[in-house]
Every structure is written in C-alpha cells, then in structure tokens.
Amino acid sequence: MHTIRTRFFGRKPLLAEIVRGVLAPTQPLDFALIGLKTIGKSRLLKYLASPEGPLLGPDPHGWRPERFRDGHNIIVGLYDCRWPEAQTNLPEFVRQQLVAQLQADQNIPEDWLAIDIQSSPGQHILQLTRRLNQHGFRLVIMLDNFDSVLQSKHISPDMLNQLRPLTDELGLIIAATQPLHDLQTGNKDLASSPLFNVMHQHFLSLLETEAAEEWLAAYGEHIRWEPVVADTLLEMTGRHPFLLARLNDVLLETRLHLPPDTVLTAEHLPLLQLRLAEHGRPLFEIIWRRLKEKEEKYGSLKSEQSLIHQLLSAPRGLSMIEPENTGFLNWLINYAIVVYNGSGYRLFSPLLHEYLANQLKLTVAIPAAVWPRTAAIQAGRTAAGQTAGQPANSQLKLSPIEAELLRYFQAHSRQVISVDRLLADVWGKPTASPRRVQEAIRRLRNQLRQTAPPIGTIENERGRGYRFVPARREIG
Known part of the structure; x- marks a missing residue:
C-alpha cells in the first residue's frame, strides 16, 4: 500500500483553475491556498510540482494552453518557507533557490543566467523571469508554509513588495493557514502589502465524494473488505484528506493482527473506528486549538448558546443559526470543519463529533440521522460497556x-x-x-x-x- 501514499486524489476543479491560471497565455494569475494544517495544501503543491502532476506531466484533460502543451517549457519551483533563510530574507531565499534550480536544469543554457545582480533580489528574479519568458518559458513559483515568513521578526513590507512585480511575469502560488488580509505580525500590518491584492484566494475544502471513494477503492485493491466497511469508513473520514491518508496506517496495523487473507467485515468496524480516532487526533487537536482561539470573539464553547454546542446536538439549518453566530459559521465552513447536508450544517466527521463532545464533557450521542453506521457502532460499544x-x-x-x-x-x-x-x-x-x-x-x-x-x-x-x-x- 506504499504506492497509495504518493497518489493524489480529487480537487480537479481547483487544479484546472490553477493550471489554466498560471499558464495563461498573456498575464499569469496568482493564487493563495488557505486552510488549516492537514487539509492538504502541501500535498497539492507537491503534486503540482511533480513530474506526474498537471503542470509537468501528462495533460489528459487539456488544461494547458497549446503553447505549453507538452510541458517542456514550464519551470516549477517549490520552496518551503520554514527554512530559516526564508524567514530571514524571503526574496534572497527565493533568488538563491531559483538560481540553483536553473543551473541544474539542462534545458537552460548558462548564458541565460548571465544577469548582473540588481539592487535587490526581487529585481534579479524579475530579470531572470523576463529572460525565460523571451525564450518561451513560463516560471511558476510556489511558496509553502507562507505563515512562517510572516511570523518572522525579520519580515518587512519591503520584502513582500519586492515580490509584487513578479506576479506580472510569473505564476505565484502561496499556501497559508489564514486569509492574507488577516495576517499581521508585531506592529507591522503586512496584510496591506500590494502583493496580496493580486492573489486569487481559495479555501481548501474536503475532497469530493467521488475522490474519497476512489481513495478507498485504492485501499480495497490491497485489503479485502465487505462493502459495509468501505461505506462506514467513508462516513468516518468525512472525506478529509488527512483521515483518508492516515487510514493507510490503520489498515496496515489491522492486517498485522489478523490471519492472512482475512476479509474485513462489520465485526472489525469498532476496531477500525478506535484506531482511526487515535490516528486522527493530531487533526482534531489542531481544530480544538483554533476553536479555543475563537472563544474571545464568539463566546465560550461550553455555553449552551455556543454554535459548537448546538451542532453537537444535531444539524442546524441556516434559519436556526442566531445572527450573532453567522460569522462563526462562515469561519467553520471556510476551514472545512462544518459542511452542509440536506438537513443542515453539521461537523464533517462523527469522529470529530465524539472528540469535541469529550473535550466539552458532554454526553451527546452521535446522531443516527446524520451518521447511521458510526452511531450504530457507538451504540453497540456503549451497550457492551x-x-x-x-x-x-x-x-x-x-x-x-x-x-x-x-x-x-x-x-x-x-x-x-x-x-x-x-x-x-x-x-x-x-x-x-x-x-x-x-x-x-x-x-x-x-x-x-x-x-x-x-x-x-x-x-x-x-x-x-x-x-x-x-x-x-x-x-x-
């Protein structure tokens, strides 16, 4: 099942928009991918930068313009902003990474890189980009963990502003955990940087149902199970990419404790739920910490008037949401903590439901009308205990x-x-x-x-x- 770890599932509409945008024939578009840790931002960037991805690999959907159809004239740089060098001087870090990458690229003649270092790293990158454009190339730069730079004591508006002219010449994609207009550090309001005005912002959501089913089907090629197991795991994971990825380890653990060629049935579901809840704990703890940070603005989570408290009881239709909670609801939706189904807004997973109920010390059963399979497991576990x-x-x-x-x-x-x-x-x-x-x-x-x-x-x-x-x- 090791190969499943490297496969990418879903997000085709977003991928199509990004590929078409950064490869636009005239002026490329720039994107900001926003979401909590574990929602899959880094995974998406790595896929875009990989030789098998939609920028450099095959183009079965025809997303790339004719000029970039075979991908030979696309250069993709993926740089992690957690490096200390990036946090000290972001433009210089990008310049060094880019020059090293171009020097190692056999398709780039050395004389293309013979550019005098300008007065700033940003101008140097701009000159390199323009030379690449003159020879029919398109440069795409992706900056992962962008928050790390913005939280650095060394960052200044000038450093960010050096990147703004680049967006007219290359495709820029950044990944962060907060909307750009909310990002501040110390006394410097970096959100006012003109760099952010050109970014097309996307909150990363849960995977499409079809993509989550495809991910589970990939596991099913290695482990035999009855259909009820796949259906229940789809319900438990809530289509969250972190839980779907961690399911790989859960299934490997389970297989080690069972006789060879065991077919997983409904009898194994309580164990799978127990282990998936444990492997999903890092995700649930991230969500819990972010919810606690919002208490000052939206009130105590323990209050019966709290939207979280209400969602743990049952889904809530929009007409049932108090006006003072609509801002909190929008935040929960943006960060893929809450989703909408036919009966109203609800938490994305019964495992998160159980975790939050435990954190708030509430005796609240998993709603059978929302998650019937997981609720049945909980009811059986309660009866047995x-x-x-x-x-x-x-x-x-x-x-x-x-x-x-x-x-x-x-x-x-x-x-x-x-x-x-x-x-x-x-x-x-x-x-x-x-x-x-x-x-x-x-x-x-x-x-x-x-x-x-x-x-x-x-x-x-x-x-x-x-x-x-x-x-x-x-x-x-």
Whole structure:
C-alpha cells in the first residue's frame, strides 16, 4: 500500500483553475491556498510540482494552453518557507533557490543566467523571469508554509513588495493557514502589502465524494473488505484528506493482527473506528486549538448558546443559526470543519463529533440521522460497556429514529423540549409535520413501559413539549 501514499486524489476543479491560471497565455494569475494544517495544501503543491502532476506531466484533460502543451517549457519551483533563510530574507531565499534550480536544469543554457545582480533580489528574479519568458518559458513559483515568513521578526513590507512585480511575469502560488488580509505580525500590518491584492484566494475544502471513494477503492485493491466497511469508513473520514491518508496506517496495523487473507467485515468496524480516532487526533487537536482561539470573539464553547454546542446536538439549518453566530459559521465552513447536508450544517466527521463532545464533557450521542453506521457502532460499544443496574437502550427494539430520539432525550434529561426543536435536532427537518414526533413518541413510550429495569418516562407538557424523566436507580 506504499504506492497509495504518493497518489493524489480529487480537487480537479481547483487544479484546472490553477493550471489554466498560471499558464495563461498573456498575464499569469496568482493564487493563495488557505486552510488549516492537514487539509492538504502541501500535498497539492507537491503534486503540482511533480513530474506526474498537471503542470509537468501528462495533460489528459487539456488544461494547458497549446503553447505549453507538452510541458517542456514550464519551470516549477517549490520552496518551503520554514527554512530559516526564508524567514530571514524571503526574496534572497527565493533568488538563491531559483538560481540553483536553473543551473541544474539542462534545458537552460548558462548564458541565460548571465544577469548582473540588481539592487535587490526581487529585481534579479524579475530579470531572470523576463529572460525565460523571451525564450518561451513560463516560471511558476510556489511558496509553502507562507505563515512562517510572516511570523518572522525579520519580515518587512519591503520584502513582500519586492515580490509584487513578479506576479506580472510569473505564476505565484502561496499556501497559508489564514486569509492574507488577516495576517499581521508585531506592529507591522503586512496584510496591506500590494502583493496580496493580486492573489486569487481559495479555501481548501474536503475532497469530493467521488475522490474519497476512489481513495478507498485504492485501499480495497490491497485489503479485502465487505462493502459495509468501505461505506462506514467513508462516513468516518468525512472525506478529509488527512483521515483518508492516515487510514493507510490503520489498515496496515489491522492486517498485522489478523490471519492472512482475512476479509474485513462489520465485526472489525469498532476496531477500525478506535484506531482511526487515535490516528486522527493530531487533526482534531489542531481544530480544538483554533476553536479555543475563537472563544474571545464568539463566546465560550461550553455555553449552551455556543454554535459548537448546538451542532453537537444535531444539524442546524441556516434559519436556526442566531445572527450573532453567522460569522462563526462562515469561519467553520471556510476551514472545512462544518459542511452542509440536506438537513443542515453539521461537523464533517462523527469522529470529530465524539472528540469535541469529550473535550466539552458532554454526553451527546452521535446522531443516527446524520451518521447511521458510526452511531450504530457507538451504540453497540456503549451497550457492551454497561454494568448491571444501568439503563440498557440495547434491550429496546427501536427504529433508528426512535433510538436517536431516546438518546436525544437522555442527553437533555428533565428539560422541556418543544416539537419544533425535536423536528430540527432529531429529524433534521424543522418544517416537517408534528405528527412525526407524536407517532415516534407514542411508539417509544410503549417500548419504555416494557423495559426492565426501567429507563425512564416521557412526560407531556401541554402546549410546551415533552420532558424525559430518567428512572431512579439504586446503587449498591
């Protein structure tokens, strides 16, 4: 499965826009790729710079203009801004890297590089770029981890401004964790640099469903599994490239503990979930830290009015989002933490849902209406871990929506829950008929009456809604 690590999946619309932009016949376009760490910015840049990528490799989709069709006259430089030299003097770092790369390129005659060093590294790069353009070449420079430069104490607006004239002559792509207009360091407001005014900004999203399925199918070529396993892993990963990549290690671990030629079935899903949650922890911790940073602006995450708190209960339609939370929702969408499905906005993965619930010390079940396969695993795990005298929901013969309704009531014990709220939070359909709730509660009450030991009762608060009252348990 080692070859899967180096393969690139999805993002074709974005790749097409970038390739066509940086290779535009007249003036190239410039791009800023924004996203949290682990969303795949570096992976995308490496693919663009690779001999197999869409800039230098085959062009089956016809993205490259005729002038650059075979790719021989495209030069791609990928430079990591985490190097100390880049943080000390970015233009000089780029100049040195570029000159070294051109000197090693057999397609570039030495006399093309015979340019007097100008008054600044930026001007030197500009002269090299113009000479390459005169001979029909297109230069594309990609700067990964651009934040590292902007956080350096050595950076100055002048250094950034040296790069601005280059954007008229070459294709520039930078990758950062924040929108460029938000980037500041010390007392220098670098976001005002004219360099940023020409960048086409893209927030990297989750992968397309088709791409995630293709990634899983690649794993399926090496490990045999039943279709339910692939479907559940698609649900767990939430189409996030980091989780899909770490699944490689999870599957290798699992295979080592099983007899050869074992076919993975539903019985192996609890183990796969456990290990994928552990391998995904770096991603979840990054998200948690960024969420904590937003508390000063959007309020405590532990508050019941917190948007995160609400999303852990159930998907939220846009009409259910308070006006003061719309800015936070936009931020969550930009950073691929929240996605939209038919029932509203929700967290991208049930594993993230479980992680955040644990961090906030909330007893909230994974919504079965959103992630039915993972919710079933959680329900089975909870039932297996119960001790005598504890409520045993697994004894009940409930439909998925009834089980979700009971979990919701248990998470909001002794609170009066309106019919509208139940339709929104449990069914994910705030405009549906109240009869859905009434019928589900009637059936659930019948089940609860037959359960021993008792779990609880559902009381009707006329004109207000329903209240779940847990049964009293004797301990000892």
